[in-house]
Amino acid sequence: MSETGTVLHIIPTLDQAGAEKQLTLLAAELKHRGWLVHVCALTRGGPYRKELEAAGVPVTVIGKATKLDPMAYLRLRRFIRQIRPDIVQTWLFAANAYGRWAAWRAGVPHIVGSERCADHWKTWWHFRIDRFLARRSDAVVVNGRYVREFYVSHGIPAEKIVVIPNAAVEFPVASDSRRAMLLEFGLPDDARVVALVGRLWPQKRVEDAIWAADLLKRIRDDVHLLIIGDGPLRERLTRYRDRIEIEDRVHLVGHRKDLSRWLPHFDVLWNTSAYEGQSNAVLEAMACGVPVVASDIPGNRELILPDETGFLIPAGKSGRAPLAAKTKKLLEDEDLRRRMGEAARRRAREEFSLTRMADAYCRLYAELLQRPRSQTRSKQADV
Structure with a gap:
């Protein structure tokens, strides 16, 4: 122009x-x-x-x-x-x-x-x-x-x-290894890492993610949820996590300026929002080849092709069990996770550059x- x-x-x-x-x-x-x-x-x-x-x-x-x-x-x-x-x-x-x-x-x-x-x-x-x-x-x-x-x-x-x-920004896989990421967050070597990125306020419905992490804990002993972000609900969410006794699997790590270093190493990204415009976190995960499990709301439907680039699950409390089930499916099927991640990366490059x-x-x-x-x-x- x-x-x-x-x-x-x-x-x-x-x-x-x-x-x-x-x-x-x-x-x-x-x-x-x-x-x-x-x-x-x-x-x-x-x-x-x-x-x-x-x-x-x-x-x-x-x-x-x-x-x-x-x-x-x-x-x-x-x-x-x-x-x-x-x-x-x-x-x-x-x-x-x-x-x-x-x-x-x-x-x-x-x-x-x-x-x-x-x-x-x-x-x-x-x-x-x-x-x-x-x-x-x-x-x-x-x-x-x-x-x-x-x-x-x-x-x-x-x-x-x-x-x-x-626009989606594709973060390059830096020299930091997955092992370095696990050390950074104090996670065991065999940890499977699920992340939720966003401001901690009611719209994001982070309680649903914590509940789903508790469901996953009952069927897998290696899944850790990183909640990345800050906001007015942080103390309340910490108390909620501790009350259901899942502090060993759910980690509220605050804002991270170095998110670009670690995002390509996450196994799955979650989005549990009640409403969104277009989630930057979802777009960035897609651009990095990380499959997404997200609430079935209009903003997420514009980004995710269901069962092709990620999974959509019901929003709110009714989505807690499906969130855990779809994540379990991805973690247990390496080929599915790789194919979904690559399809998401292509979509981000072609449609959201x-x-x-x-x-x-x-x-x-x-x-x-x-x-x-x-x-x-x-x-x-x-x-």
């Missing part, structure tokens, strides 16, 4: 999470393709700030202190006017709200919102803000068909929504740059 311009991405934080990772991948790739890219974090930076700056993408932190912080809004609007972007793209609710309003009032020619998940936590007033700002946006990017349907059902115009799937995602964004941005500035936005912008 020959036509490029200046793009500002606005997101609440640069913490280690899914939307933040996708923004980082996209911004670095856009920079590589010749776009002038800026990233703005509303509240704070985080681990991805260093990655962005290493890729030559400047990062600015606004320092929003509270949910309703008018001074942060004014600083953001001032910053937008300073860099004069051709396009502002916002990510997640806080940035969608602050960022799109500030961009509109600053007279930015083109504004793009982003929705990454079917946000069931939102109330009527969240959706009212979404609808209000969608009218002042050129497009709203979502990462899957289910997220599109969810927001259309809540009043976002279908013609404004653009579906661009997430970074190149494919960046191409789609470049097409969207180039099309926006060819449009005239919105007359309504121009007339009502502060000067």
Whole structure:
């Protein structure tokens, strides 16, 4: 794509999470393709700030202190006017709200919102803000068909929504051996390693995974579950694990910046979420050739071909026994696990590559740059 311009991405934080990772991948790739890219974090930076700056993408932190912080809004609007972007793209609710309003009032020619998940936590007033700002946006990017349907059902115009799937990053098998991974996590030499990666909060239904690990313990004595991530439910999940006396098989290891070293060595990846947009953990496992057993929810259905690249099991408590049974099947059939892993790797490479995602964004941005500035936005912008 020959036509490029200046793009500002606005997101609440640069913490280690899914939307933040996708923004980082996209911004670095856009920079590589010749776009002038800026990233703005509303509240704070985080681990991805260093990655962005290493890729030559400047990062600015606004320092929003509270949910309703008018001074942060004014600083953001001032910053937008300073860099004069051709396009502002916002990510997640806080940035969608602050960022799109500030961009509109600053007279930015083109504004793009982003929705990454079917946000069931939102109330009527969240959706009212979404609808209000969608009218002042050129497009709203979502990462899957289910997220599109969810927001259309809540009043976002279908013609404004653009579906661009997430990108999967294939981690190379590093020099670290499987033995090194087992030593890192204090596991025995014969351990079969199942992992669940994600933020520890209600949506992820990690209790179902712990219960399934307890079922597996009763039929196999070598399966260990690594719960990788952190969040507000960590203490509660630790107590739950200890109460059912499975602390010898379930290990809550917190955030791991070195996940890329170990992911290719996992035997199986679990996803027990009640709802998802598109799980980065599932995509990365697929890209590394690790078979996935996941809850049968719309976001996972867009990634996993059942019985070909992984297994889908019922979401919630009814999925606990099937989760254990499908994992047992994979662990006992090496050929099945290898075939599923290779099929998953091919699907990730062909359907969810970074190149494919960046191409789609470049097409969207180039099309926006060819449009005239919105007359309504121009007339009502502060000067």
